[in-house]
Structure formats: structure tokens, C-alpha cells
Amino acid sequence: MKKLYPKEWAKWHPYKEIDEVDHYYTGVANKIYKILYDSYIDEGDDFLVDMAFMLTAWFEDVISETHVWETFTGECERRYGSRLPFYKLDGEYYPDEINREDVMFLIWHYMQTDFGDERVINPENPALASSARQIFDMLCDEFEEAPQNERMQEFYGKQTFGPEDFFAYRNKLMWFHLNCYFNLINTYRLSDDMDMLCRESGDDEERIKMISHSLVVNYSFQSRLNLLSLTSAEWLALILKNNGNENGPWDNIEACGDNIYKCVRQDEDFIYAESLCGEKKEYAIKKDSIDLLMLKAFVSGETMFRTMLVKYGGAYWQNGLMQIKDDKDTDEWNTDINELEHTLTHDNQKAVFENFMKASGGKFFVFVKSREEMKDFLCNKMKYELNPNMILPYIGKEGAMLMASPLTGLHIQMRHVNCICSPDNPFYDKNVAKEKAFLFVVNPDMIPYDLYCVLWDKGMLPDVALKSLKGYNHGRSLLQDNAVFFSDYFYHKCREKDFTDPLLLKWL
Numbered sequence: 001m002k003k004l005y006p007k008e009w010a011k012w013h014p015y016k017e018i019d020e021v022d023h024y025y026t027g028v029a030n031k032i033y034k035i036l037y038d039s040y041i042d043e044g045d046d047f048l049v050d051m052a053f054m055l056t057a058w059f060e061d062v063i064s065e066t067h068v069w070e071t072f073t074g075e076c077e078r079r080y081g082s083r084l085p086f087y088k089l090d091g092e093y094y095p096d097e098i099n100r101e102d103v104m105f106l107i108w109h110y111m112q113t114d115f116g117d118e119r120v121i122n123p124e125n126p127a128l129a130s131s132a133r134q135i136f137d138m139l140c141d142e143f144e145e146a147p148q149n150e151r152m153q154e155f156y157g158k159q160t161f162g163p164e165d166f167f168a169y170r171n172k173l174m175w176f177h178l179n180c181y182f183n184l185i186n187t188y189r190l191s192d193d194m195d196m197l198c199r200e201s202g203d204d205e206e207r208i209k210m211i212s213h214s215l216v217v218n219y220s221f222q223s224r225l226n227l228l229s230l231t232s233a234e235w236l237a238l239i240l241k242n243n244g245n246e247n248g249p250w251d252n253i254e255a256c257g258d259n260i261y262k263c264v265r266q267d268e269d270f271i272y273a274e275s276l277c278g279e280k281k282e283y284a285i286k287k288d289s290i291d292l293l294m295l296k297a298f299v300s301g302e303t304m305f306r307t308m309l310v311k312y313g314g315a316y317w318q319n320g321l322m323q324i325k326d327d328k329d330t331d332e333w334n335t336d337i338n339e340l341e342h343t344l345t346h347d348n349q350k351a352v353f354e355n356f357m358k359a360s361g362g363k364f365f366v367f368v369k370s371r372e373e374m375k376d377f378l379c380n381k382m383k384y385e386l387n388p389n390m391i392l393p394y395i396g397k398e399g400a401m402l403m404a405s406p407l408t409g410l411h412i413q414m415r416h417v418n419c420i421c422s423p424d425n426p427f428y429d430k431n432v433a434k435e436k437a438f439l440f441v442v443n444p445d446m447i448p449y450d451l452y453c454v455l456w457d458k459g460m461l462p463d464v465a466l467k468s469l470k471g472y473n474h475g476r477s478l479l480q481d482n483a484v485f486f487s488d489y490f491y492h493k494c495r496e497k498d499f500t501d502p503l504l505l506k507w508l
Helices: 006-010 020-037 045-064 068-080 100-115 126-142 150-156 166-179 184-201 205-222 232-242 327-345 347-359 371-381 430-436 449-457 472-481 483-491 502-507
Strands: 254-266 270-275 282-286 304-312 315-324 365-368 400-405 409-413
Touching (some): 020 045, 166 184, 166 205, 166 304, 365 371, 400 449
Antiparallel strands (some): 270 282
């Protein structure tokens, strides 16, 4: 076993100086680490250290009344009708105190973060339950003596950010994105991206530093790997509100994705730029957010540039890297504009979806037994002309399913078609579905999110179940009762944001 030290604990906090409170919580982290080390959870020592620090930070949050966990459980209740998924919460569950179910959920979440999409952990796993019980019992003994962390109370407490304080706010957000105890997945994602970046960039330290900073600032506003598929900016706004803050410029943050712009005009404070891809609109971009050397290159009516923007305090701020068009690169930029336009508007995909729905007679899913049936549907019903060199996939005994999404276009489903229960599906096999259908709920590579929602809403996945020591029926109830949480968690999407396309809804 390792011994955990306060300087390691401080890495998960927005300050550097260590005080007595940090020494106390480092002691708690060592106790949690010993329980995990002696448990049946065998996921590598570095991961157990991370988990010990994260569980301790959760305990610190509850003790310090900084309301991070209460915000999460409150959002769970709003979205799913219960403060936690999976577990039946009785009258002894207290939202503002520590609970055994909280510990068990967090251990499940951290282990699932470590496994990613490789394996789905049953949240009732006996090893999780045993560790959670021991950690909870130990923390109950500590509860009355544990000190509040006043510096964390100040961090989440009264905010003084004004509309001009974008960079100060962003620094707080970046810390929250990478270091808040329920955002461990963001730390792991950045580590993976940095490993890839280092392999691609070799010894170019300046490039690595520049790109890594850009990744963090953009992920902080746009990534939805967080719990409940909310961005870190959305989470922080909710937490600040629960800590007594009135509305501020951190509310209603608008993060614009990658786009290409043309400078229309400028004044002393703003660059006024028109987006060239997707929705055509004008953006007033704060000059203070643009590098001075780049700012000198802007010519009204001429300069084209590529970047990401964030709306904060009523104005747009340049966020991350910016690339300014060179006259020599006109052809390359025209290609990029065309590609981005197709990506942002989905015009081609929407046309494909409409053609598909008309050809299928309003059915979202078409099942085919052979290449000939597939070709007949695509060519004769959808009126597509196939490339002569194109070889359609071989269709085996499990069949294939054709479908289309207004966001991603045409899809040919070759895997686990026999798990889909439909009177139109001759390949449906209930026994196989009992074993494999859960993959449609927890594997985002199986099917586009909006089409998964259609499958679920139409009752075409009645057999989905998690493997459970209590048997199939219990595993089925566990997954189906928590299906919305599971799909939000693994797809990193949610219905209120990602199942709203009017073209799709028109056909439901």
C-alpha cells in the first residue's frame, strides 16, 4: 500500500497552500484507500488512489455544505423522479448528509469511468456493496468531527464575476471541469488526448502546450461526458445557484462549435463577424479575447478566420485556437467551408431521412434478408443509384436492418438485429435478446441516439436486462427502470437536447 500525502490531495483543489483541514481529509483518504485496497475491487493501484481522493472530496463537499452533490441528486430527481438511480431510497435517505447509497453510486461511477464502454458494471455488484458499506461506516464515525473547508465554501460561494470577467470565470470553470470529484472522466479523457498529441507532435513542446490548452478551454464549455450529459458550464451554473448566487453572466452560456467567419467591420471594442457555415448570423466578438498579433491582421470586409466562440455576459469571446486565412490557401478554405456547411446544416442527411421514411411507408426500421432485398429497397424504393464499384455487405442468418436519421443519414445495422422485437422482423430471437439487447441501451456505437430513442419508445427492446446474480427478471427490471439514466450516461446525450429534431418528430 502507498501512503497518500496532502500535496497529492491538494492537486484536486483550487489552491496550493496546505492547512490543517487538508491534513485531516488526507487522513480520511488514507482510510478509504485502505478499504479499497483490501476489497475485491482490483482495478490497479493508481485508480484506487484516484477513487479514494474522489470519495474523500465528496465527503468534504457534504461536510462543507458546498452543495455539489446536492445539485447532482436534485437534478436526478428532476429528470428521473429519484435522487439516485438504481437504489430504492427510503425515509432514511437524507439529501444533505452522507448516505450508503451515495457511496455505492460513486464507486459504481468511478469504476464505470475506468472501464468506459468495454464493460457495464452492475450497480448492485456485491464487491461495490461491501466496499460502500465499510466506507460509509467509517465516514459515519468521522461525520461529527470532520471540519468544513472554508476555502471550498469560498470557491463555490458568492461570485463577483462581471460581464468583462470572462477569463477569470473560465479559469474557475477549467478547474471544475478537470478537478471536481464527479468529473474524473474529464481528467482521463484529457490524459488520453495528451498521449495521442505527444505521439503526433514528437518534441514540439510549444505545439503540445498550445493545443492542450485549447482542448481544455473548449471541452470545459462543450464536452458532455459529465454525469447527466450536462456541460461543465451548465453544472457550475447550477451549483453556484444552489450556493446562494443570483443570476450572473455565467448563466445561459452559449458555446459555439467550430466555424469559419468573415470580418464584416470593427470598432474600438468588437470585431463584427458573419458565420459562413450553418446558421448565417453576425457575432460581436470582444477584441480583448483575441491575440494582439492576430488582431492586427484583421481587415474589415476581407479577413476570414476559423475558431470557436463563447457567449458570456451578452458578448462573444474567442475561445481556444484561431486560424486566419492566408491568400495562398483559398482552395483549402473553400473545401473546409463546404464540409462544415454540410456538417452543421445536415441538409443531405435530412433529405435521406425523408426519402427513407416515404419509401418505407412511415416505418423507421426496414428488415432485409439478403443483398437483393437491400438493393431493391435502396434502388427501387428510395430511387438511389449505387456506385457500380460498391459492394453491399453480406447478410447472414441474423439479417440486417435499414434505418435513417435526420442528423446522421442512412444506416445499415448488421449487429444484433435479432434482438429487436417487431412484427416486421423475421430474425427476432427472444433468447438472444435476453443476452444481448442491453447493448442498444449502453453502447453508443450500436445505433444513433435518436434512433435508439425511437426503438425504446416503440417498445422494440422489451428483453433488455443486465446480468444479475438475482436472475434475469431482476436484471431486466433494474435496467428497464433505469433505462433513461443508462442511455444518458453512456450515449452522453439526453432527450431534452438530442431528441428534438422536428423532422424526426413529425414521423412519430
